[in-house]
Amino acid sequence: MDILKVENLSKVYGKGDTAVKALDNVSFSIKKGEFTAIIGPSGSGKSTLLHLLGGVDRPSSGNVFVDQTNMYELNETKLAIFRRRQIGLIYQFYNLIPILTVEENMTLPLLLDSHKVDQAHFASLVDSLGLEGRLEHLPNQLSGGQQQRVSIGRALMSNPAIMLADEPTGNLDSKNSGDIVDLLRMFNKTLNQTLVVITHDERIALQADRIITIEDGKVAKDEVIRP
Ligand code: ADP
Ligand code: ADP
Secondary structure: OEEEEEEEEEEEEOOHHHOEEEEEEEEEEEEOOOEEEEEOOOOOOHHHHHHHHOOOOOOOEEEEEEOOEEHHHOOHHHHHHHHHHHEEEEOOOOOOOOOOOHHHHHHHHHHHOOOOOOHHHHHHHHHHOOOOOOOOOOHHHOOHHHHHHHHHHHHHOOOOOEEEEEOOOOOOOHHHHHHHHHHHHHHHHHOOOEEEEEOOOHHHHOOOOEEEEEEOOEEEEEEEOOO
């Protein structure tokens, strides 16, 4: 089953002489449970694509379907709720809220939608992410690897259909990078969660089921490594 379907997606930033075509008529589908790596040169449109998969921006034209929902037909309010429920986003610099504790960072997205926190789910995530004893800490009291684990926990609290990560190990040393990739893959396999990761790290790309190469805003290559 295709959980994610991208149809003729284009994105132009700016207008007139300074307009930049960041994505040019991109189409592809991703199956439920698939782990896809997105690679390509800097400035080729990878982050733009990931943001459009995640409902954090709007395309200039084209559609993104997540599990049958045409995301960009939703109004802003509905899109924000849909995104918090269905999409987990992970960034290179974690994007944690500095004045909130680990526990508050993890539970905030649910509370914003007035959902109750499933304490058993929370405890099991804290356990798998090795965050015991850190719940009352602030982000700046944690190492980079720990902060990224908190951001993974935050993304997983709502059991999203899709996890999207933009250079999740770009700020980490090789030991911590390996741990983060192992965790993302573990959740991808055990929860059959769809995982899309932008990466410059060949070791990550080679663990994926599929590698999509973006060049000049287009899909230059699409290789299935593990069917
Ligand atoms: P990548 O992630 O592959 O480095 P991006 O998606 O960040 O590529 O950028 C693709 C192109 O779009 C680049 O030319 C970049 O300068 C441009 N771009 C990205 N974001 C913006 C923006 N908010 N405003 C204007 N141009 C942008
Ligand atoms: P890692 O090898 O995971 O990057 P570090 O060497 O950065 O870890 O940190 C080792 C331990 O010290 C970690 O458990 C981390 O939580 C703690 N630590 C790191 N930075 C700080 C800080 N600024 N304040 C409090 N504790 C910290």
